[in-house]
Amino acid sequence: MTVAERESHTAKRSPLRKLIAFATNEPVLSVLVVALIALQCLHPRPWLTLPGLVDWQTVLTLAGLLILTKAIELSGFLIWLAHRVIHSIHSERALAFLLIGLAAVLSMLLTNDVALFVVVPLALSLHELTPLPLKRLVIFIALSVNAGSILTPLGNPQNLFLWQTSGVSFGGFVWGLAPLCAALMAMLYVMAAASFRAKPLDLSKDTEAHRVDRVLVGVAVLLFVAFVLLADSHHAGIGLAGVMAGFLIWRREIVLKIDWLLLLIFVFMFIVLRSVAALPWVHATVGQLGLATPLRAFAAGAILSQGISNVPAAIMLAEFTKDWRALAYGVSVGGFGIAIGSLANLIAVRLSKERGMWLPFHLYAVPFWLIGGAVGGWLLLHI
Template sequence: MMKLYARVKHLIKTETVLLISAFVAIVTMFFVKPSLHYISYLDLRVLSLLFCLMAVVAGLNDTGIFIRVSEKLLKKVQNIRSLSFVFISLSFFSSMLITNDVALITFVPFAIMILRMTGQEKYFIPVIVLDTIAANLGSMLTPIGNPQNLYLYNTYYVSMIDFLQITLPYTILSFLLLSITIILMKKETLQLTIINKSEEKKTDNKKRYMLTMYCILFLVCLTCVIRILDYRLTLLIVFVVILIFDRKILRKVDYSLLLTFVCFFIFVGNIGNIPVIRNYLGNLLVSRELTVALIASQIISNVPTAVLLSAFTDNYKALILGTDIGGLGTLVASLASLISYKFYCKTEHAKPGKYLGVFSLYNLVFLVVLCLFYMLTNT
């Protein structure tokens, strides 16, 4: 009985959004009878691309390429300020291509290890918090930076140029804000010696082959993102190649995220078939798209907010910015933020309360500045 309780408790902690999405989807089924029509709710292109990107990035991560790149950058680090800048830059720029959650899964544990090696555990909280903000804001630039961008990019059939025109000014401002924040940190000298175990892997031919394979597969995914290659062909190529050459990677795909999207697709599809709710949300969003997206993201996170609100507005610019900027704020506004929080809580002498306080303060400042920028540039 205790084991069952522990498993349920763990499931609730780790898959909160999935459980919520499943619950709301089931509730709507009482109002819209389940049928084969549900299949039309699913955006198969988004689901296929998500699967492909997650599998390919997991494969790239498995080759150790991200750690090797960061090790090379860290060789010239001499103080805590430059160390912070390296990690925050890694998360910010890598998240544009490998998504915010993968960037944090890769670099937050590495940052913790380096800070511990140099005796700078006191910087755990500010570095991890800024790392998280960097990943969430850097990922806003591209359609593949985070799940909600990929979904909105496909749902509204936005061109790559239009998408970048929307997100680039906010991405540049975000990096400037991060840089200013780091400059305000103490320039405390530290001794950093990287034991580069990855050097041994350079002679590993299999690793080189795997890296080449996954780079090619990533390019295949990009051709699908920019709508050159059909998503069904992309899915077939990625799945078959990985199945043949590196099938263990298929176990590392975040299937709970895919299932969460399926549940929200059903939820949104059913909501769209309930006239009272459809009309209410449609009226609520008129001229308030960004505000509603920001507020909703704080409560149910930005991915489900994007799926839900997209069914009731054509203002994709406000929705893209609302869900991207809305990733700032509460710990659940962007689910990627929970990844960093969990890593921090596992460190020795962790202070979750202090972490949440610093996290909330930094996020609020960045959120306010970006919202003010939106107001100034859209009046």
Template sequence: MFLVPPSAAYIGYVDFRVLALLFCLMVVVAGFQECGLFVLMARKLLSGENNFRQLSWMLVMLPFFCSMLITNDVALLTFVPFTILILDMIGEKKHMAWIVVLQTVAANLGSMATPVGNPQNLFLYGRFSIPAGSFFAVLLPLTALSFLLLTAAVFCIPRIPMQIRFDAPAAAPEKNALPALFLFLFLLCLLSVFRVLDYRIVLAVTVVCLLLFDRKLFRTADYLLLLTFVCFFLFAGNMGRLDWLKRFMGEILNRNPVLFSALTSQFISNVPAAVLLSGFTNDWKPLLLGTNLGGLGTPIASLASLISLKFYIKELPDKVSHYLAVFTAVNIAFFLILYAAASFL
């Protein structure tokens, strides 16, 4: 990490705005999870579904749309276990690999639609001060195409007649005041992401609210991810001060920045790839496209994909090879189509 001798300049490498907003979003979304709002919403949407294909479509679209606001990681942490429970309940576990893989792809692709959908978007949006209109103009067409592709993929699932009935009604949130508080904090986060409110104000308000109302949420933040960001900030800052490396990486990125960003993501994951490569280019558009499309591919291309894999292994440990085969085939197919579409943007 210390290719350049440590100095006061190291502090300047760290993007404290991104770290603060990531922390705030983590604990606020965890608060929503604690209230049971996401599962309650899912149960209301799924209750009464009359055929398996329709049910599968709903299960895939839940992480697709929710990831736009609660991040791809949280969407999968919430809805994959719920899906496994549903499939076990109706005796359709044989379709689990297909549906969980589609959920994983849906969360990764749905999350690219907004600056808060995934960590690399949040970082790049702030790093390059991307105008909101330009951001959405680049990624919403691909998000719309992703929606159509996911819908088409669901048609591979048989249209088996069935009906979902939950034995007991979903419990309402125990602490009625907290959902409103978390909604307020989430809106503050959005205002800060879109540069309406200073991130330090949002961080201070969030910390004070947690101290007063729900201290255990401090334990829900992914501090390892935050530390990873700090390490890559320092690493990328060091790399950027080596002129020969900067020229070399700049030349590679100029050839095919979208593909290079996507390929880099396959080996180090798309979040570190975004942080690392941002130091070698001022052209945010291909980097944004490449790191989002780069979430498709290997299980480590997007660390959110490992969440689904972990749940699947726990449920069907003897079918992991089948899952990985389906995962690889679906990811490659989606990547090739979306990469071709991205060339027209």
């Protein structure tokens, strides 16, 4: 084969290679697309009816939050704040406590993904200054964003979905999830106290200046509060239109850099999972589980999350139970255990760039899931 023939052959194969590369990089979206095609072949629905399966209020709210959290991230404020805080730390255990708390608080306000993109790189940069048990720190950061994000509707996608579909107020949602969040965070700190030593640390070399765009962070915070108030009153579309238009005119790169594929994944999740839930045999099988009782709805969320992750589990099970609190408890606990239980686990491990993470991760996460499940079930029934 001549050079020209090889180049021609490679060019002909390049679209297929691009498709394979995309499927490898975006496995969740690829699986959803294949599932939708299969469903349309086996149990076809009119294509024009599929958008009606999407909870657009949730998608619009998520889009607005992605833009605003990206603005706060690009302002540099979070990294500046994190590096300022660590200078009061003098031991390995104290650093672990701080990173766990920082990750939890950020996840409550800015989603668990944003918290990971701030705190994991911070841990990596600190590891360059002084030796740290990096694998263990990343594992606890992952557990922390899962536990902390439970508290608010902004913390993670499943909370956002349940908040929007339940009709409960922002404050009512926080009040309902506060006991579980507090219990899991207490468990996490007890486990951290036993897992990290009081070994002295020297972080005095962390003298690099971190620039903050004060105007951007100020505008983003104000818009964040306004957007949450609009979303709470079920006017997320109006809020998104204003936020998107403003940033497209002022800082277009913020809108362009958000995770648009995540929004597309959400759209496909609604279509695929609600189509699956409507299948007669699926509806009959899940219906026999008796999810009308809180404990069964909780157990279903905690267990199903281990197989399909907690966001899809919340969307699917919401078709069978209206007990939003029991379902929220279940899928929140379901974020622990097997790594796939929460996409945040996969993101944290990926950001760490450390090999051999999966075994130690599960040695911590699976027992945490089992104990958290027992604690969550007791709280659901007694508080």
